Amino acid sequence: MHYIFEELFFPPVSEADEDGILAVGGDLSPARLELAYKNGIFPWFNEGEPILWWAPDPRMVLFFDELIVSKSMRKILKSNQFKLTFNQNFAAVISNCQKIKRDGQNGTWISNKMIDAYCQLNAQGLAKSVEVWQDDVLVGGLYGIDLGVVFCGESMFSKVSNASKVAFIALVEHLKKENYKLLDCQVYNPHLESLGCREIDREEFMSILENKKAF
Structure with a gap:
């Protein structure tokens, strides 16, 4: 495991331990976060802990043609009960992601410092959101980092x-139209698996991220 401090540096992802932890320390500056994501690395840590930087193997991803949309979900999408916007209220989306209660979790890894850092990335055009509205009330959404080839x-x-x-689903359809290669979902999650996501080798993920793999 590597310890990083003020130097803007990450070791190769191949040096991550068996759990996927690559490095400890550093900060959440926009420059460091951008460097991390462009090199297949992301931060994930609890409040009060040192910053942990991850590059897991395998990697959970979605290839767009493998998206699973159930019949019931198709009906919901056609019903127009929801309104969609893209990158119109990033701060509200990430704040809701922080506050929402999740099964099996006592807290959240999205600290106020994380919110501040990603809002800075949003202002720079690197972090983006999808908003879902019902009767003009924000009822759902997601956010992530837009790398052009990979979201x-x-x-x-x-x-x-x-x-x-x-x-x-709206994000996937948008990314597919814009010729992105895949959606990075980081680590295994049964809910994501039900939507068609699957694990691939880190080496394959890095090849796609670096735009070396032909499609």
Whole structure:
């Protein structure tokens, strides 16, 4: 495991330990976060802990043609009960992701410092959001890092049934139209698996991220 401090540096992802932890320390400056994501690395740590930088193997991703949309979900999408916007209220989305209660979790890894850092990235055009509205009320959404070839999903929330799924599907459709290669979902999650996400080797993920793999 590597310890990083003021120097703007990350070791190769191949040096991550078996849990996927690559480095400890540093800061959440926009420059460091941008460097991390462009090199297949992301921060994930609890409040009060040192910053942990991850590059897991395998990596959970979605290839757009493998998206699973159930019949019931298709009906919901056609019903127009939700309104969608893109990158119109990033701060509200990430704040809701922080506050939403999740099964099996006592707290959240999205600290106020994380919110400040990602809002700075949003102002720079690197972090983006999807918003889902119902009767002009924000009821769901997601946010992540836009690398052009790959979109790195960070977190999503839902205040009413299926709102986060609507955001996820809308994002996938948008990315597919814009010729992105895949959606990075970082680590295994059974909910994401139900939507068609699967694990691939870190080496394959890095090849796609570096735009070396032909499609």
